[in-house]
Amino acid sequence: xxxxxxxxxxxxxxxxxxxxxxxxxxxxxxxxxxxxxxxxxxxxxxxxxxxxxxxxxxxxxxxxxxxxxxxxxxxxxxxxxxxxxxxxxxxxxxxxxxxxxxxxxxxxxxxxxxxxxxxxxxxxxxxxxxxxxxxxxxxxxxxxxxxxxxxxxxxxxxxxxxxxx
Numbered sequence: 001x002x003x004x005x006x007x008x009x010x011x012x013x014x015x016x017x018x019x020x021x022x023x024x025x026x027x028x029x030x031x032x033x034x035x036x037x038x039x040x041x042x043x044x045x046x047x048x049x050x051x052x053x054x055x056x057x058x059x060x061x062x063x064x065x066x067x068x069x070x071x072x073x074x075x076x077x078x079x080x081x082x083x084x085x086x087x088x089x090x091x092x093x094x095x096x097x098x099x100x101x102x103x104x105x106x107x108x109x110x111x112x113x114x115x116x117x118x119x120x121x122x123x124x125x126x127x128x129x130x131x132x133x134x135x136x137x138x139x140x141x142x143x144x145x146x147x148x149x150x151x152x153x154x155x156x157x158x159x160x161x162x163x164x165x
Contacts, residue, residue, distance in 0.1 A: 030140070033141055034140070037163060041109055044072065046071050046137075046163055047069070047070050047071070048068060048135065048143055048157075048159055049065065049159045049162065050063050050069075050157040050158070051158060052157065053155060053157050054158065055082075056155060063157075067157075078099065078102070080157065082152060084153040084155055085152065085153045088129075098147065100127060102126050102127060106122070106123040107121075117136070117138055117139075118136075118137045120133075120135040121133070129150050131147065131148070131150075132147070133145060137161050141160050143161045
């Protein structure tokens with residue numbers, strides 16, 4: 001009985017080791033991803049896929065893969081959920097406050113504190129309230145988004161950045 005447990009234990013440890021080693025990216029793949037994200041910051045074309053919502057004063061919420069922000073030089077398409085307190089009720093309660101398309105916005109990109117980090121601020125002018133998106137983007141593909149809205153509590157999202165084709 002002890003042998004069976006010992007063999008099972010070593011098999012599980014070996015399986016975990018093989019899975020962990022196979023999931024790592026090569027140096028060439030990492031550099032290609034970093035170059036694609038650098039290019040996306042210069043051309044202002046990227047997609048933020050939200051994987052987790054961090055509402056103010058509430059628990060973290062894991063999200064399905066349908067929530068994203070698509071950014072291009074002339075349009076920003078936002079499809080994100082909201083969890084938290086609203087200070088002003090919407091006219092149509094079935095609409096999400098962060099499901100809109102904007103064509104009138106200001107876009108500002110600055111370098112972060114470390115190499116391979118960018119801070120992107122988007123201020124929307126054609127939304128009926130003041131909404132500001134602050135992205136913190138890393139060249140490894142991870143990113144966070146903090147939304148400041150005058151009518152709602154702030155909310156943050158974690159996710160991944162993909163360069164748009």
